[in-house]
Amino acid sequence: MTDGSAAVEVVDLVKRYPKSTTNAVDGLSFTVGRGEVFGLLGPNGAGKTTTVGVLTTRVLPTGGRARVAGLDVVADSVAVRSRLAVVPQRVNLDRSLNVRDNLVFHAAYHGVGRAERARRADALLERMGLTEKARELVDELSGGQSQRVMIARGLMHRPEVLFLDEPSTGLDPQARLFVHDQVRALRAEGVTVVLTTHDMDEAAKLSDRVGIVDHGRLLALDTPAALMRSLPGSATVEVTVRGSGSGSGSGSGDGHGAALQEVPGVVRVEWLAAPAGGPDPSATPGATNGAAVAAVQDAAVARLRLYVEADPAELVGPVVALLAARGASVADLALGAPSLEDVFISLTGRELR
Amino acid sequence: MTAGTTTGTTTPSAGRAFLAVLQRDVFVTGKELPTFLAQVLVQPFFFLLVFVTVLGRAGFVAPDYGAIMLPGLLALNALFGSLQAVAFPLVFEFSYSREIEDRLLAPMPVALVAVEKMLFATLRGVLASVLMVPIGLLMVDVSWPAAGLLPAFVMVVVGAVLGAALGMVIGTSVPARRINVLFALVFTPLLFTGSVQYPWLTLEGLPWFQVLSALNPLTYVSEGVRAALVPQVPHLPLWLCLVVAVTASAVLGVLGIRGFLRRALD
Numbered sequence: 077m078t079d080g081s082a083a084v085e086v087v088d089l090v091k092r093y094p095k096s097t098t099n100a101v102d103g104l105s106f107t108v109g110r111g112e113v114f115g116l117l118g119p120n121g122a123g124k125t126t127t128v129g130v131l132t133t134r135v136l137p138t139g140g141r142a143r144v145a146g147l148d149v150v151a152d153s154v155a156v157r158s159r160l161a162v163v164p165q166r167v168n169l170d171r172s173l174n175v176r177d178n179l180v181f182h183a184a185y186h187g188v189g190r191a192e193r194a195r196r197a198d199a200l201l202e203r204m205g206l207t208e209k210a211r212e213l214v215d216e217l218s219g220g221q222s223q224r225v226m227i228a229r230g231l232m233h234r235p236e237v238l239f240l241d242e243p244s245t246g247l248d249p250q251a252r253l254f255v256h257d258q259v260r261a262l263r264a265e266g267v268t269v270v271l272t273t274h275d276m277d278e279a280a281k282l283s284d285r286v287g288i289v290d291h292g293r294l295l296a297l298d299t300p301a302a303l304m305r306s307l308p309g310s311a312t313v314e315v316t317v318r319g320s321g322s323g324s325g326s327g328s329g330d331g332h333g334a335a336l337q338e339v340p341g342v343v344r345v346e347w348l349a350a351p352a353g354g355p356d357p358s359a360t361p362g363a364t365n366g367a368a369v370a371a372v373q374d375a376a377v378a379r380l381r382l383y384v385e386a387d388p389a390e391l392v393g394p395v396v397a398l399l400a401a402r403g404a405s406v407a408d409l410a411l412g413a414p415s416l417e418d419v420f421i422s423l424t425g426r427e428l429r
Numbered sequence: 430m431t432a433g434t435t436t437g438t439t440t441p442s443a444g445r446a447f448l449a450v451l452q453r454d455v456f457v458t459g460k461e462l463p464t465f466l467a468q469v470l471v472q473p474f475f476f477l478l479v480f481v482t483v484l485g486r487a488g489f490v491a492p493d494y495g496a497i498m499l500p501g502l503l504a505l506n507a508l509f510g511s512l513q514a515v516a517f518p519l520v521f522e523f524s525y526s527r528e529i530e531d532r533l534l535a536p537m538p539v540a541l542v543a544v545e546k547m548l549f550a551t552l553r554g555v556l557a558s559v560l561m562v563p564i565g566l567l568m569v570d571v572s573w574p575a576a577g578l579l580p581a582f583v584m585v586v587v588g589a590v591l592g593a594a595l596g597m598v599i600g601t602s603v604p605a606r607r608i609n610v611l612f613a614l615v616f617t618p619l620l621f622t623g624s625v626q627y628p629w630l631t632l633e634g635l636p637w638f639q640v641l642s643a644l645n646p647l648t649y650v651s652e653g654v655r656a657a658l659v660p661q662v663p664h665l666p667l668w669l670c671l672v673v674a675v676t677a678s679a680v681l682g683v684l685g686i687r688g689f690l691r692r693a694l695d
Contacts, residue, residue, distance in 0.1 A: 182531055185449045185453075185532065186446070218467070
């Protein structure tokens with residue numbers, strides 16, 4: 077896309093710092109649509125911060141190009157700065173000013189008129205629950221409060237794109253939820269949000285799409301759901317079965333397990349221990365396949381885990397129907413979806429950074 | 430709120446952003462006025478007290494020494510007043526506090542943020558020097574020629590610009606953990622080789638110190654103010670002082686802005 081309709085557009089971006097032998101960002105390309113919440117995920121040192129640095133005009137790219145709100149971040153850096161706002165991970169509020177003056181002066185830098193900036197400051201303080209703190213010096217704020225001030229400050233000049241760097245690192249759960257609500261509210265207002273994080277739950281919860289970056293390269297880019305689906309065989313259906321499998325007429329002796337293995341979408345069947353205190357003491361916990369099959373066929377209660385490659389919800393019907401046809405009943409059933417963390421680890425490895 | 434939905438927003442002017450940042454600095458200085466006054470007036474006051482009042486009364490220094498030293502102190506206040514207004518905040522703003530980031534993201538060229546800092550520092554330097562005048566007049570018996578007042582003021586302004594440029598160079602080249610070294614290795618030599626406490630021409634018998642003093646740009650500001658206010662004391666010609674101080678300001682200003690861009694942009 078080159079017509080400027082995207083909120084953020086990164087094409088073959090390269091950044092190599094002086095004295096470095098490798099590229100911090102190494103041929104990165106992605107596009108963020110207007111009004112989208114985009115999560116940039118990656119381990120420490122993956123190039124997220126550098127990428128955001130380029131997009132926010134603070135880092136000069138070595139190669140490639142980047143546009144924000146349709147404007148080139150190098151050639152039109154001044155105009156770009158008026159369209160974006162940055163909420164950094166570390167507090168960078170003006171400590172010589174009180175909370176409200178931080179907002180008011182920020183708006184003044186961005187050319188907002190006197191009456192308007194006073195009005196916006198009061199409205200944003202109210203929205204962020206900071207009205208009581210308006211006259212306090214920023215040194216006296218907690219981490220969560222400082223971050224709310226920084227979000228309010230960023231919104232004072234009504235940016236088109238808001239960059240949130242690690243928005244909930246170091247925040248308590250209440251503060252984190254508040255930030256999440258604010259991100260959703262901004263999305264509803266049409267503000268594009270680019271967030272960098274290594275909190276997988278946060279990324280999955282908030283982002284319309286997620287880009288996973290490592291070593292300066294894009295490893296995957298999709299909706300969180302699609303990324304999680306892309307991990308084959310990592311979704312699961314856990315089923316607790318009561319009743320014999322002998323009445324099914326299979327007669328082969330391997331019971332439900334073999335039958336379930338045949339259900340389309342099931343990759344593998346694993347036998348789990350029978351629940352503790354189950355009706356049949358002979359259902360040995362941790363039993364190997366054959367023993368467990370025997371236990372189940374003795375009309376006990378046992379649990380199986382099916383690894384599936386499809387959406388696990390779609391397999392509930394076929395699994396229940398099959399077990400019913402075999403004369404067994406389903407006592408309990410749980411679906412396990414792979415988390416974004418599984419995707420992240422499978423793409424970036426387990427090595428410590 | 431309907432933030433972000435407008436397209437084709439006009440970019441606010443860089444001039445407006447520049448003025449707003451300047452306004453911020455003036456506002457903060459206004460809030461911290463007592464600190465500011467203490468910072469710029471206490472040290473020169475004690476200089477006068479010890480060297481003129483105390484030592485003068487005891488007869489260790491000549492009675493007219495105060496008249497020689499006061500112009501030097503006006504120069505010192507102009508240069509150090511502005512140097513401190515740039516160097517210290519900058520060292521911390523680029524390291525611990527990162528406060529400057531919000532101004533670097535203002536819609537104006539990054540170099541203008543540096544220019545604003547130097548302009549504001551110049552104002553502080555000039556104010557620090559001018560505020561020293563009534564204190565000096567109370568403590569020292571002087572008779573300045575009326576014709577020298579304007580040249581002296583011009584020299585003070587140039588001295589403040591020079592201090593701001595020097596402060597920009599120092600503030601962008603010294604890492605925060607080295608800030609204590611600044612006092613020992615930069616400020617103290619600057620303070621004592623800048624012809625503040627002595628006229629430069631009296632150093633003829635001490636050539637190595639004369640050369641050292643000639644390398645300190647503060648010398649030309651001190652000598653220039655002295656040439657304007659106490660012309661009877663031997664001094665360097667005013668035009669020479671102006672030319673050297675303006676040239677040094679330009680060179681250091683360019684170096685300082687380059688240092689600022691290097692620190693502000695990766």
